[in-house]
Amino acid sequence: MRKHMRRNMNDQSKLVKDFGQAMEEAPTAKMPMNTTTESMPVETKTRSLMIPALLIAVVLGVGTGYFLFTKGAIPSSFKKTAVVQNETAKSAGEAAAEVGKVYGSPDSSTFKDSAEGVLLAGGVGGEGSHRIVREGGESQTVYLTSSVVDLKLFENHRVLVKGETFKAQRAGWLMDVGQVKVLELNATLPDWAKKALEKAETNGNGN
Numbered sequence: 001m002r003k004h005m006r007r008n009m010n011d012q013s014k015l016v017k018d019f020g021q022a023m024e025e026a027p028t029a030k031m032p033m034n035t036t037t038e039s040m041p042v043e044t045k046t047r048s049l050m051i052p053a054l055l056i057a058v059v060l061g062v063g064t065g066y067f068l069f070t071k072g073a074i075p076s077s078f079k080k081t082a083v084v085q086n087e088t089a090k091s092a093g094e095a096a097a098e099v100g101k102v103y104g105s106p107d108s109s110t111f112k113d114s115a116e117g118v119l120l121a122g123g124v125g126g127e128g129s130h131r132i133v134r135e136g137g138e139s140q141t142v143y144l145t146s147s148v149v150d151l152k153l154f155e156n157h158r159v160l161v162k163g164e165t166f167k168a169q170r171a172g173w174l175m176d177v178g179q180v181k182v183l184e185l186n187a188t189l190p191d192w193a194k195k196a197l198e199k200a201e202t203n204g205n206g207n
Helices: 002-025 035-071 076-096 191-204
Strands: 102-104 113-121 130-133 142-145 158-166 174-184
Touching: 113 142, 113 174, 142 158
Parallel strands: 142 174
Antiparallel strands: 102 174, 113 130, 113 158, 130 142, 158 174
């Protein structure tokens, strides 16, 4: 029995020895590199270099375009078109009003009220967007509003307006204009209206 136990102990010692020798001879496993942590500094550096490069490209592009435009490298037809469009926009208000032309509703028979005078911007007490000044003083002023025609086109012109009178709180005469006929461009104001405007300008300048 002692021989049997001794044999088992010898066998176990041999197994432990063989296992240790196998572990020593086995190739050591290489740990994979963390590509994520190593690549982050490279990506950050690349982005930091790209932003200034893009800004420089934008600045150079704008500068080159301006240089070509001022030096005549861009066809003159483009410049002429821009100038014509600018001049057209400036003169649009002046060209809109023509003497003898009727604006708004073509049927004047539907309007029972009419007034003639120089059309100016501004109402009174929140009533009306424009007004017509006439001879006889401020009491003869007609205050106007309209959803049919753009009264801004007729400012400072003598016109004949037709429409419907509405009850007002502040305005002595408030008319909803449906038709405008131009009688005179850049007409002269009545004397009382000139003095009133001069007085308003003086007060507005603080004198």
